[in-house]
Amino acid sequence: MFDPREWLEPDGQGGYAMGAGDGIRTRRYHGLLQVAVKPPEGRMMLVADLEVTLVTARGTYPLSSHRYRGDVIHPDGHTRLATFTYEPWPRWEWACEDGTRVALELAVGPGGRAKTVLRWTRLAAGHAEFGGTGPATLAVRPLLAGRDYHATHHENSAFRFAAEVRGERVTWRPYDGVPAICALANARYDHAPDWYRHFVLETERARGLDFEEDLATPGTFVFDLAAGPAALAFAAGAGLDGETARDLVERTFAAEHARRAAFPGELERAASQYIAGRGSGQTVIAGYPWFCDWGRDTFVALRGLCLATDNRDIARRILLQWGGAVSEGMLPNRYDEQDAQPEYNTVDAALWFAIAAEAYVGSGPVEPADRRVLDEAIAAIVAGYARGTRHRIAGTDDGLLACGEPGLQLTWMDAKVNGDVITARIGKPVEVQALWLNVLAIAGKREPRWRERFERGRAAFVARFWDGELGQLHDVVDCDHVAGTVDRTCRPNQIFAVGGLPLVLLDDARAKAVVETAFRRLWTVAGPRSLVEDDPRYRGRYEGDREHRDRAYHNGPAWPWLAGAFVEAWLRVRGGGDDAKREARTRFLDPLLARRDRAGLGHLSEICDGDPPHLPRGCPFQAWSVAEVLRLDLQILATR
Numbered sequence: 190m191f192d193p194r195e196w197l198e199p200d201g202q203g204g205y206a207m208g209a210g211d212g213i214r215t216r217r218y219h220g221l222l223q224v225a226v227k228p229p230e231g232r233m234m235l236v237a238d239l240e241v242t243l244v245t246a247r248g249t250y251p252l253s254s255h256r257y258r259g260d261v262i263h264p265d266g267h268t269r270l271a272t273f274t275y276e277p278w279p280r281w282e283w284a285c286e287d288g289t290r291v292a293l294e295l296a297v298g299p300g301g302r303a304k305t306v307l308r309w310t311r312l313a314a315g316h317a318e319f320g321g322t323g324p325a326t327l328a329v330r331p332l333l334a335g336r337d338y339h340a341t342h343h344e345n346s347a348f349r350f351a352a353e354v355r356g357e358r359v360t361w362r363p364y365d366g367v368p369a370i371c372a373l374a375n376a377r378y379d380h381a382p383d384w385y386r387h388f389v390l391e392t393e394r395a396r397g398l399d400f401e402e403d404l405a406t407p408g409t410f411v412f413d414l415a416a417g418p419a420a421l422a423f424a425a426g427a428g429l430d431g432e433t434a435r436d437l438v439e440r441t442f443a444a445e446h447a448r449r450a451a452f453p454g455e456l457e458r459a460a461s462q463y464i465a466g467r468g469s470g471q472t473v474i475a476g477y478p479w480f481c482d483w484g485r486d487t488f489v490a491l492r493g494l495c496l497a498t499d500n501r502d503i504a505r506r507i508l509l510q511w512g513g514a515v516s517e518g519m520l521p522n523r524y525d526e527q528d529a530q531p532e533y534n535t536v537d538a539a540l541w542f543a544i545a546a547e548a549y550v551g552s553g554p555v556e557p558a559d560r561r562v563l564d565e566a567i568a569a570i571v572a573g574y575a576r577g578t579r580h581r582i583a584g585t586d587d588g589l590l591a592c593g594e595p596g597l598q599l600t601w602m603d604a605k606v607n608g609d610v611i612t613a614r615i616g617k618p619v620e621v622q623a624l625w626l627n628v629l630a631i632a633g634k635r636e637p638r639w640r641e642r643f644e645r646g647r648a649a650f651v652a653r654f655w656d657g658e659l660g661q662l663h664d665v666v667d668c669d670h671v672a673g674t675v676d677r678t679c680r681p682n683q684i685f686a687v688g689g690l691p692l693v694l695l696d697d698a699r700a701k702a703v704v705e706t707a708f709r710r711l712w713t714v715a716g717p718r719s720l721v722e723d724d725p726r727y728r729g730r731y732e733g734d735r736e737h738r739d740r741a742y743h744n745g746p747a748w749p750w751l752a753g754a755f756v757e758a759w760l761r762v763r764g765g766g767d768d769a770k771r772e773a774r775t776r777f778l779d780p781l782l783a784r785r786d787r788a789g790l791g792h793l794s795e796i797c798d799g800d801p802p803h804l805p806r807g808c809p810f811q812a813w814s815v816a817e818v819l820r821l822d823l824q825i826l827a828t829r
Contacts, residue, residue: 190270195219195809196279196790197477199462201299203229207478210273210790212266212281213254214238215392217341217402218478220334221295224303224368224425229465229474230481230526232338235363235370236305236423237404240330240385241266243414246323247287258387258401275790277449278442282312289313289325291414298441304424306438311414325414329421332385332404333370335363339479341390344403350382352407357434361407368425373434375420376410397734456782459791460494460819463812464503470510471503476795476808484520484538485601486813487511488545489750493816496552497823504549505559511542512566518573519582536582536592536599539570540624544690547631564635571632571639574625581670587653588646589617590625591670602682602719602743606736612743616667616674622650623685627692650686650694660702662686678724679710681717681751688761689754701762707755714780715797715805716749722799729800731807745799746806752781753817757825767828774826781818793818 192210199205203225209215214237222236241252242264251264269283271290278296285291290313297305314323334342353360359372386403394400412419420438422429429437452458463474467482473494475486487507495504514521514531520539521531546563549555555563574590577583580599582592592599593615600621602612629643654662656675662683665676684707686694693700711717720727720743728741756777763769781793788794789809796807 190267190273192270192273194786194788194790196275197462197792197810198278198295198297198305199299199465199474199477200224200297200303201465202303203465203474203481204232204303205477206295206297206305208279210275211254211270213256213262214388215256215390216478217390217393217398218338219390221305221307222303222370222423222425223338225465226368227529229467229472230524230529232481232526233367233425234334234336234338234342235368235425236331237334237342237402238332238388240264240332240406241293242328243283243285243289243291244324244326244328245285245287245289247289248285250283250285250287250289252283252291252293255385256389256391258389260389276455277446291325291327294442296442296445298445302424302426302429304422304429304441306441307419307421308438308442309412309414309419309421314415323415327412327414327419329374329376329410329412329419330406330408331370331372331410331423332406333361333363334402334404335367335370341393341399341402342404344384344386344405348405350380350405350407352378352380354378354380358429359408363405371424371426371429372410373420373422373424373429373437374410374412375434376412378408378410380408382407395732396738455791456785456815456819456822457498459785459815460498461500462792462810463490463494463815464507467510471506472510473507473812475812477789477810478808480808481523481526483523484511485522485535485541488538488541490812490816491545492548492824493753493818493820494812496548497816497820501549501553504545504552505555508542508546508549509559509562512546512562515539515566515569515573517578518570518576519578520570533579534597534599535603536580536590536618536621537601537624539574540621540628543567543570543628543631544624547691567628567632568636571628575642584642585617585667587649588626588629588642588644589622589649589653590646591617591667592621593670600682604739604742606739611740614665614676615669616665616671616676617653618665618682619654619662620682620685622646622654623690623694626650626694627690630692647694651696651699654683654686655695655699659706661706662703679706679721681707681711681719681748681755683707684717684751684754684758687754688756688758693761697762700758704755704758704762708759712755713747713797713799713801713803715747715784715803716752716781717755718745718747718799719743720745720799727799730798731796742796746796747799747803748796748814749781749784749793750811750813750817752777753820753825756821760825770826770828778818778821778826782822 220237252266254267271284420434472482473487475483522535575584604611633640663675664678668674728745788805792810793814794805795811797803
């Protein structure tokens, strides 16, 4: 059975286990133990895969498969794979030729020491001639790496195979500067160092990246399945002391069963998987497998991940953690994954922070000390932007906000290839104005001096962005800071003037026209396209090497996260009643929810092809995609 759909088990600290349903690794990010050395950053792949073989009285049956050079699939474990499910955690079941059935369950316990636990159980002992019993030995070879998670691993003489064995615990220390890999197993460990060479990672090949890898195997764990379940746990560092493998694995599964059962629905549990620790607070992982936490994504996602799900305390910790990072009015776009230094190169992260903070304040009681921190951060953002800050971000006389300089991408449309910014959008981008005006209105509640600027900016916004001929808003005005110039490209950014933010900035007639244009020209079942189809820059399929993909990134693919703003806008121009909500749920939300099992199981992907059938692309697990669908489901489209 081949099943390339992907499962995800994060550890709440930035690390995760991830793989495909059929067990065949296709990405450099697929692995069983991947940890964040400096949470949530510094991710390292430690345990990449397993070679698993079942031996019974009737024969030897591989239960694993890998793709090797020449597109050889070996061994043939996938041919015995009978079922794969991912709820409440990944579970595989194999049916062997002699009638033996074996199940594997996997879980990652978030919080505390990052660890992955595995449990193999013999469900059926084979044919009747064994009387329902019989020998069953499971041989499990860990395939180890010890590399940055963005890299690939290759055979070398520096890898240290030496094993420290103490009872059920085995520890390997593959490289200097790499965490030790600790295993706990109710098994015999046979030390037999070797290299497995020339694994082929098919998805990496399709992405035009390095796609071959070698993995080191120090030895084999040999379990007696006839005596009971096989228990194996992996962790980074010198941990896993103090209990047996069986007790640790059973305790972890029991705790995870209780934790997961507490979520009211599958999507709420999916939302929780993006929350991770940063410092003394928390943050949002933008997407798995290759994103860490990004400022913009964190605060776009916060309303759906935390407030719609009534997790206000998590929202509080995220806001307070990031609120202290305001610098000259800006918030970091991201933190460098190696040295954790903040990178201040986005115009909208700080504005989304203010939107999220105001939503948090309006959702329930707030401690006075917390309120002061949030108010001070918002005041610093508005004042910093109004007087001018990095990258020519500055308020202008018309009350709007200019931004951008050559060679730098500041908006969410941020692809850059070989120094070429694909969608530079220098000047006054439309969604940045919508955010700025909403934040001015928020600040005006606290400091009256911002109210006049808001009113001036709102009038200028309508006058300068409305395109009556096309029935839409310009995407950018004062392009490249040249007064009076406009970019009339039809993009989904205009929808934020009507939905996705607290204020509707247009009158009814213009708001309806914008929504109609977006629906007619941009909407797909996967969300709005990033560019209208008849534009010569439109690319309907996101594929090929990095340059081809990045040039397509915001020039055609549909973005599920934009569905939140679009559907909210659609609902607003129809009065927001229960009948309209039910229609919106059937027309827009239900088709989106039906796509959750197409790539990242239980989640929504980062993007989809703009062309039918709108195949999922990019990150298979994306925080703001899940968050905005949750916000629609639990808040915007909730009926009385």
